[in-house]
Amino acid sequence: MSKTLEMNEPDTRNRLDDMAGRNVGAPMDRPDGPAKVAGAAPYAAEYVIDNVAEGVLVTAPFARGTITSIDERSITGMDGVIAVISDERLTARPAQGTANETPVQTPLSIAYFGQPFALVVAETFEQARNAAKALKFDYSADDPSEIPFDPEAVEAEENDATRQGDLDKAMADAAHSVDITYYTEGHASAAMEPHAAIAEWDGERLTVHASLQMPNYNITELADSLNLEEDNIRILSRYVGGGFGSKLGVSQETVAASIAAMKLGRPVRVVMSRQQVFQTVMRRSETKQRLRLAADKDGRLTGFGHEALVSNLPEEDFAEPVTQASAFLYPGKDRELLIEVARIHRMTAGSVRAPGEAVGMQTLEAAMDELAEKLELDPVELRLRNIPDEHPASGLPYSSRKMEEALKQGAEAFGWHSGPRKPRQKREGEWWIGTGMATAARIHNVGEAEARVTLNGDGTVLVETDMTDIGTGTYSILTQIAADMLGVEPAKVLVDLGDTNHPRGPGSGGSWGAASSGSSVFIACEAVRKAIAEKLGVEEADLELSGGTAKGGGQEKLLSELAGNEGIAKTGTFKPGDAQDDYAMASYGAFFSEVAVNRWTGEARVRRMLGAFGFGRVLNAKTARSQCIGGMTWCIGAALTESLLFDPVDGHVVNCDLAEYHVPVHRDVPHLDVLMIEERDPAASPIQAKGVGELGICGGAGAIANAIYNACGARLYEFPMTPDRIIAAMPED
Amino acid sequence: MKPFAYLRPDSLTHASQLTEEPSAIPIAGGTNLLDLMKLQVETPESLIDVNKLSLSEIGDEGEGLRIGALATNTATAAHPRVRSDYPVLARAILAGATQQLRNKATTAGNLCQRTRCYYFTNIDQPCNKREPGSGCGALDGIARLHAILGASSQCIATYPGDMAVAMAALGAEVEIMNAGGETTRVPLEDFHRLPGDTPEKDNILESGDIITGVILPAPVKGVQLYRKVRERSSYAFALCSVAAIVNMEEGRIGDIALAFGGLAHKPWRDKRVEEALKGTEPSLKGFDEAAEILLEDAQGYGENDFKIPLTRRTLKAVLCEATGMDT
Numbered sequence A: 001m002s003k004t005l006e007m008n009e010p011d012t013r014n015r016l017d018d019m020a021g022r023n024v025g026a027p028m029d030r031p032d033g034p035a036k037v038a039g040a041a042p043y044a045a046e047y048v049i050d051n052v053a054e055g056v057l058v059t060a061p062f063a064r065g066t067i068t069s070i071d072e073r074s075i076t077g078m079d080g081v082i083a084v085i086s087d088e089r090l091t092a093r094p095a096q097g098t099a100n101e102t103p104v105q106t107p108l109s110i111a112y113f114g115q116p117f118a119l120v121v122a123e124t125f126e127q128a129r130n131a132a133k134a135l136k137f138d139y140s141a142d143d144p145s146e147i148p149f150d151p152e153a154v155e156a157e158e159n160d161a162t163r164q165g166d167l168d169k170a171m172a173d174a175a176h177s178v179d180i181t182y183y184t185e186g187h188a189s190a191a192m193e194p195h196a197a198i199a200e201w202d203g204e205r206l207t208v209h210a211s212l213q214m215p216n217y218n219i220t221e222l223a224d225s226l227n228l229e230e231d232n233i234r235i236l237s238r239y240v241g242g243g244f245g246s247k248l249g250v251s252q253e254t255v256a257a258s259i260a261a262m263k264l265g266r267p268v269r270v271v272m273s274r275q276q277v278f279q280t281v282m283r284r285s286e287t288k289q290r291l292r293l294a295a296d297k298d299g300r301l302t303g304f305g306h307e308a309l310v311s312n313l314p315e316e317d318f319a320e321p322v323t324q325a326s327a328f329l330y331p332g333k334d335r336e337l338l339i340e341v342a343r344i345h346r347m348t349a350g351s352v353r354a355p356g357e358a359v360g361m362q363t364l365e366a367a368m369d370e371l372a373e374k375l376e377l378d379p380v381e382l383r384l385r386n387i388p389d390e391h392p393a394s395g396l397p398y399s400s401r402k403m404e405e406a407l408k409q410g411a412e413a414f415g416w417h418s419g420p421r422k423p424r425q426k427r428e429g430e431w432w433i434g435t436g437m438a439t440a441a442r443i444h445n446v447g448e449a450e451a452r453v454t455l456n457g458d459g460t461v462l463v464e465t466d467m468t469d470i471g472t473g474t475y476s477i478l479t480q481i482a483a484d485m486l487g488v489e490p491a492k493v494l495v496d497l498g499d500t501n502h503p504r505g506p507g508s509g510g511s512w513g514a515a516s517s518g519s520s521v522f523i524a525c526e527a528v529r530k531a532i533a534e535k536l537g538v539e540e541a542d543l544e545l546s547g548g549t550a551k552g553g554g555q556e557k558l559l560s561e562l563a564g565n566e567g568i569a570k571t572g573t574f575k576p577g578d579a580q581d582d583y584a585m586a587s588y589g590a591f592f593s594e595v596a597v598n599r600w601t602g603e604a605r606v607r608r609m610l611g612a613f614g615f616g617r618v619l620n621a622k623t624a625r626s627q628c629i630g631g632m633t634w635c636i637g638a639a640l641t642e643s644l645l646f647d648p649v650d651g652h653v654v655n656c657d658l659a660e661y662h663v664p665v666h667r668d669v670p671h672l673d674v675l676m677i678e679e680r681d682p683a684a685s686p687i688q689a690k691g692v693g694e695l696g697i698c699g700g701a702g703a704i705a706n707a708i709y710n711a712c713g714a715r716l717y718e719f720p721m722t723p724d725r726i727i728a729a730m731p732e733d
Numbered sequence B: 001m002k003p004f005a006y007l008r009p010d011s012l013t014h015a016s017q018l019t020e021e022p023s024a025i026p027i028a029g030g031t032n033l034l035d036l037m038k039l040q041v042e043t044p045e046s047l048i049d050v051n052k053l054s055l056s057e058i059g060d061e062g063e064g065l066r067i068g069a070l071a072t073n074t075a076t077a078a079h080p081r082v083r084s085d086y087p088v089l090a091r092a093i094l095a096g097a098t099q100q101l102r103n104k105a106t107t108a109g110n111l112c113q114r115t116r117c118y119y120f121t122n123i124d125q126p127c128n129k130r131e132p133g134s135g136c137g138a139l140d141g142i143a144r145l146h147a148i149l150g151a152s153s154q155c156i157a158t159y160p161g162d163m164a165v166a167m168a169a170l171g172a173e174v175e176i177m178n179a180g181g182e183t184t185r186v187p188l189e190d191f192h193r194l195p196g197d198t199p200e201k202d203n204i205l206e207s208g209d210i211i212t213g214v215i216l217p218a219p220v221k222g223v224q225l226y227r228k229v230r231e232r233s234s235y236a237f238a239l240c241s242v243a244a245i246v247n248m249e250e251g252r253i254g255d256i257a258l259a260f261g262g263l264a265h266k267p268w269r270d271k272r273v274e275e276a277l278k279g280t281e282p283s284l285k286g287f288d289e290a291a292e293i294l295l296e297d298a299q300g301y302g303e304n305d306f307k308i309p310l311t312r313r314t315l316k317a318v319l320c321e322a323t324g325m326d327t
């Protein structure tokens, strides 16, 4: 028996608060932590599998054209070489997140520099790598001077637009306004674990260990790529060493390993090199953004414009949704939101760490800072005056929203001085010191999710779903929810994830995993509780489960006894419903930062940073805090160090390793304070939780940019704010 | 990675003979060479592992100090005499790479580390240094890391290291043994070369040459500083760096040595800059004039134009700090 809950109205029962256990919300250690730090948690490439052959992808050394022939004989005599796999099912690009179908599959038709088009398989990895470099092939490449690589050099197409009222007039009539154009550079997900897969084929069934965020979609994408039935495929992604969007869709190595295993009849492992991960999986598009804000004399927004130019390859549906939070965050009845896509031949653009808000919020919040300056208003106060009563375009009510609390409590905890602000007020030696703030906002999404919960005859609980833990804490929170709902100690709960033989979870992406998957476990537990109640002959609502016993109707019985030999197994299904359409839902917060800028060299260093966040129920205070800290670290990267550099001649990613693509290192990340605001959002999910994973990325780079200005007087319009850009913008002493 | 032979000689003479073969390359810590081999930028037929040679000692040599070719960067930076007498060297080493890398990196390997030019490390791109005559990808491409001084139309790469910049300011000498068993010493300043028409040659080493050590002269008086500028505060190469040894005499600049990193195919030392400053009273104007001399012939290639103002500013910062000027 199973239970399905469609989220058609807010769930105000707050059931988790009524449970006797107090595990949900507690800063419980990760159950998977010890195995991970001891190296005992195998990642995709680490499974020990007999007779595994090694595959290395061969990539195109030109930007656009056709591979006309592949000379397999050029490497057949080489040591250890088993085969060259060139197959029309090889995927040229990764699947976009939740695509649920195969990505572009024309491997020989090259659309970007570094596109994989074949796989060389050998006995050892070194042999495969050597042979892959030695493989000869013919091609006809288009003249690079005729291929567009620069998004501003081509005519862009409209992707998404909202127009309401007359923004031009609002700007003209405004007491104060800003009209600013920003540029942000491309980002890489830069997950620690490279993309990797081991595929095994037994003649009928394919088993793939892969590093993927969403096995529930990836199985469909893989089946579609291979022309196989899903029933004949099993994907395992038990541990994922970071994904940050780049592992949402099935990518080239997984499809290639599968085809090779099926053709060769032996297991094949394919691990991308760091350079291949950078050059062939996903990039966040660079953006050009124009922000127009019109305000009345008190700083209330009357007009709001946010236009963005982004890029992608031809045929890709994804366009960085830059204006996602702009749609709902601030008022202004005259509005214009626009996203345009330039079709260029850089690698595939897709979801990278909070697609949309990560780059859209930082510019918006930098523009708000300039508006506050024009108004001679405290930037916190400007935000407080612009919390709309209803969604400015759709008129929908907001679900629970802790923006005001985050702004006020954050300001207080940080020690924000709310007086008038002027740049260049404080210097310590060579360093200008300044502060800046920004609002945080990220839409809340949920996805359909299923999980099976079994109360075993020994009193333990098993939770099964193909949901993943990509370092986020899924193992922890599902343990906590099941423990409290069924009244057992967390140590008695085993969570088994990342296996497509289990019920389908939502996958990890768009910060929807915890709320969606957590709800499915909650719902399955409700069904288990109902079965227990029936056995006791009481109403489920009158049941009290704690310490491994069930109480109700004056009776008390051990759960193990009630479970019996066969146990009680229930599947819970969570489905998004009307509630998702009836409310504007998002997680909110505020960032405050203190930054030092070197007056000579223009180096900027964040000295401290605080984020105050409201994202519904906190399921685990420790893993949630870690998510926030991780997000704020990305903010430092986006503000100061991270940019993908593309060659102007052939569009390839030039800084394609972690030495030259600069994610922040420990020394760049000061103490980060996180304030989690108590909240229950009944419309968000049956467990009143919203997304937190990406919230910490959304806006913080703006707080740093604003602090740079406050410190040294340099207003910059390009992210990241590297020393060269800062010295160019800094007023001379 | 191409298959290669791996040899581990236990005498210097044998090592040097083995290295005489042009397709043989010595390997020390391997932190640079192995990366390049994986990328097939380096494709030696044999690797001559020098780690069995007794070259890791650090010890007095007269009033100076001799640092063995195999002394690790960590050992050198932590050596009491380096810390007390040559702090600019300790600072430069500690500004480079990471603790883990410095534990493996050696004196000789650090001197010989190759450029970080993105086109040099990508064998699908043209590069005259890697493949003479194939062109220079950086000239029409992304030249953010590249040289503003002493570059040629063939190559605009920089020598990326920090340690050697401090050694250049200190007036160190590199000790080299050739295949014939002769040992010579060359000033560190002359060890790296400018690219000219033969960018494939980073330095003066010939086949069969093995670096045996670096000799620092007797310590000099003065403040020693190393300043490295980069967007990421660690684990990044220098956008520009300055090693400075400045001795103040009665309010005036006395003996002074300045060397610059991240600007050229070698650690850059321009004695004219030092001469211009010597004997003057510290002033921002004087520092500006010195920077003017340094950057007289500087040329940017688009992406790296910023290095010109950045170097000027960094030099001023270092001179202010070294001379104790209050600004």
Ligand SMILES: Cc1cc2nc3c(=O)[nH]c(=O)nc-3n(C[C@H](O)[C@H](O)[C@H](O)COP(=O)(O)OP(=O)(O)OC[C@H]3O[C@@H](n4cnc5c(N)ncnc54)[C@H](O)[C@@H]3O)c2cc1C
Pocket: A659, B025, B026, B027, B028, B029, B030, B031, B032, B033, B034, B035, B050, B069, B095, B096, B097, B098, B101, B104, B105, B106, B107, B108, B109, B110, B111, B112, B113, B114, B160, B161, B162, B163, B209, B210, B211, B212, B235, B236, B237, B238
């Ligand atoms: C991610 C990363 C970041 C880094 N950041 C910095 C930085 O910020 N600053 C910096 O200065 N360096 C940096 N480095 C470079 C590091 O300092 C060098 O890799 C290291 O010093 C090389 O020493 P090694 O002993 O490992 O050399 P190896 O890799 O063993 O050899 C390097 C070269 O030296 C030659 N060689 C070695 N020994 C001898 C000898 N006795 N005689 C002749 N030739 C010899 C080899 O043939 C080879 O060509 C970084 C490296 C990495 C990987």
Ligand code: SF4
Pocket: B115, B117, B118, B119, B120, B126, B127, B128, B129, B130, B135, B136, B137, B138, B139, B154, B155, B156, B157, B199
């Ligand atoms: S700058 Fe030098 S190393 Fe870089 S591509 Fe040009 S020739 Fe090669």
